[in-house]
Amino acid sequence: MMKQNTWIFLAFTIALVSCTGKKSREGNSSLPNVLFIIIDDMNVDINCYGGPIKSPNIDRLAESGIQFNHAYVQQPVCAASRASFLTGLRPNTTGVDYPYSYYFLEEVMPRHGTVSRFFANNGYDVRHFGKVHHGIEDENPTFQPSIKGSYYTEEINESVRKGGPKPPFEKTLEGDSVFADFKIADSVAWAIQSISDSSRPFFYVAGFHKPHLVFASPEKYQYDWEHNDPLVPFSDEYARFIRHAYYASSSFVDAQVGLVLDALKESGLEEETIVLFVSDHGFLLGEHNYWGKTNLYEKGLQVPLIVSWKNHVEPGLETKALVEAVDIFPSLADLAGLGVPQYLEGTSFKPVLENPDTPWKKGAVSQQPRGLIADREGISIRTARYRYTEWINTFSGEIIARELFDYEQDPTESVNLALNRENAELLKALSAQLNTGWKSMLPEGITNESDNPVAPPSYAWGPEGVSRRAAWHLAFGGSEDEGWRKSTERRNEWRDSLK
Template identity: 30%
Template sequence: MNRILAFTIFLLFYFTGSSFAQTPTKKPNILFIAVDDLRSELGHFGNTKIQTPNLDQLANSAVSFTNHFVQVPTCGASRAAMLTGTRPRRTVELNNLIMQNEFPKKAENEIPETFIHHLKRNGYHTVGIGKISHSADGYVYEYEEEVSNQRELPYSWDELLFDAGKWKTGWNAFFAYADGENRQSMNRQVRPYEAGEVDDLGYPDGLTTQLAIAKLKELKDSDKPFFLGVGLFKPHLPFTSPKKYWDLYDEESIPAALNPTKPKNVSESSLLPSGEFNQYALGEEHPDLEKVASQAYAKKIKHAYYAAASYSDAQIGLLLAELKALNLDENTIVIVWGDHGWHLGEQQVWGKHTLFENALNSALIIKIPGKEEKARIENSIVESVDIYPTILELTGIESPYTLDGESLVPLIQQEVKPENQTAYGYFKQGITVRNERYRLTKYFRNQGPTIELYDHQNDPLETINIAAENPEIVANLMPLLEKGNTGLYEKNKSDN
């Protein structure tokens, strides 16, 4: 009996009772919440000042992964890998605009464009609200253009919804300030943070949440199972949120990064000059690879990020409360996913776009209804490409093609640890592999050193590249890294 068939039988028993004679219920619903730039730093992990009480409560009946890694540390490419279940094979797949530039140009064919499309083909009613693909509202247009009618994912959605409020477009809302202005309209003459004197509806994520709550009420009586994707913007830059979330924190008690300077024995090509962060021209400081942020400013920006994350956490709490109030929680899989991490001053970087732990490690929580007894914090190494096969196994749907990830269902339900715990990342002309102890990175470039090795047992903050003095470890790990070379840098292999 193959694994999918066996699990389908399990689902039938689980959702209908112990007898095949009973009338079967529909497949489980899925509430998928994508949170922009949400690091793997949540309250229930401990050793942090961040306040995420709703995610902490969800984790009490779910599996929360501390070592989840995205494939690409930038929004569009990370989401493309997650949605397709495949690692990048072409350099264009590392670009934020990979979906915008390619997906709408393809005719619908046998291979689905995303797992959402595949669910739709298999009887699911699919609804997208907010940022699930790269576009802020799911439509293709540039930051300062009018909204188009071209969907970024043309075949995935039965419904695609968004409330831009006073900001009028999705991209304006994405970079919103409380007064209705945005980064574009202010020509970047803004701070990278704001504590708005508004309630939760004074920023776009509050509107997205209310739209999702209203849609849940409609979906409750649907004959079809549903996939509801909700994309929250915060804590993406600018770090804006209602003041009440700022007031949760004592800024002085928030610690600055423990590793605020560049790692030893690395090229600056491996790092990031924090250009996106410094676009916000009115920031009091503009730290980069030549200048470390002051302790006071580092605390302020971390405070702003934490407040924005707490704002999103509150919206997630509202969604989960409504799911429970409608009794939908009894048959709904909940997945909360951060599309990548973010350096908050670690390694002298403010931003993503590196192959270090802080950029690749992001939040992932999966709740299977009725399996609360398996709730735990899980430290196994997992990847974003694992989400696609996990959803297929939980819904009993066959895979449409060979996926790069592996289902997390055995790990979630039976606490079976993966034999080969590895996660691959791609960016900046490099490939990185993370296992239980080491991170090995290889760059296909001229600037040396091109090999970096970090020992997470002795140096979890990745402060020193120890590749040069550990050639045997590098040699042992290099075949593992090469397994993840999908051909992305094939032309460069002879040069390195």
């Protein structure tokens, strides 16, 4: 059993029990536990997806369940993606771009809440560990380890405070225990191992920070990647070094996932626990000369998604079914036997767990605004073969540009087929599919009865939204003192004046 850490007492009061032998619960014993693992900024370069990153613990999770090879987020940035899959609503309904919006916090959250609240209302012991939401905490008990600065090396923090450069990577000589993600993993592990026979079913969300910038990890994870790096011939030494730092940071967080999985196994609760692993979005590492997220390329939108449930989900499976992160909430509700709320805009992928080859969605829809006032936005559909994207002027609705990639012929998205006239009919067909909406892409025989209002444009909340609010009022007039509703009216009036 892991030793108890003093951090736990700051967040939870947990009863100590013996962890030997298989446990069973009284009361709601028919309800499965849920362990929901969220990783920040991890792309599909991990080993089980065919990538160069050493990820033995995520690999063994995939081996114990089903790996989704075509899972996509609805918007490739932390706040918007998390708002979407935590609520089971799409970005046009949450009203979140970056960061969270006032509308989301004052209208959507009180009305619907999140998957965590849903499970709490169904009798679950719900706890959040680490980064779950982006920038807020909610009504669930949350463990947040203290972080002394952006870097683990105090000399770098001091230099940054004095206006020095902010390196995108960091290698420390200290071990895992100084990192926030270790403390998060240790806290989750202790909570799992402390469950008593009479405990309610649990819904634990473990939100890890890495490999999000800064790409930091202990030295032991930063080994020689030279022969494993698929982009070595195309990048200079510095870019390669940054990429390797990202790989090392990913290997580090993989080890923390391993601590949690080990605790679950030692607790004897594997057979009673659904484990769902996902990243909040992908991340480009120099592809298309782009570093980061907020893009509509495959590697920015595709995420690792794994579901494991011992003796319930057949181990070692993979599926090509198109699924979306917005499907996570309804899928967990369905698997737990709790019923799927009608307002949700995702689709339970439980049938895919039962038959990985079952015909599924015709497309996955994603979007990404551009600019501080979101005057442009890309709307993208991923089908089994193509990705088609329309970039539009959000005020006039005019299509500014189109992108079309054929993954059978061009898996690296090097040729934009939308520029070729001979593809006019294909463009027309994909545009019609995209603009018919996500409900038209559901599997045969499955419908969605949600009827949620369209959110207003995202008026950014909190400290991270300062620059966006300033740009908003510079463009549309008024001031923050008017509140988000009046500020939204000003934008709409300005838009209408252009017609």
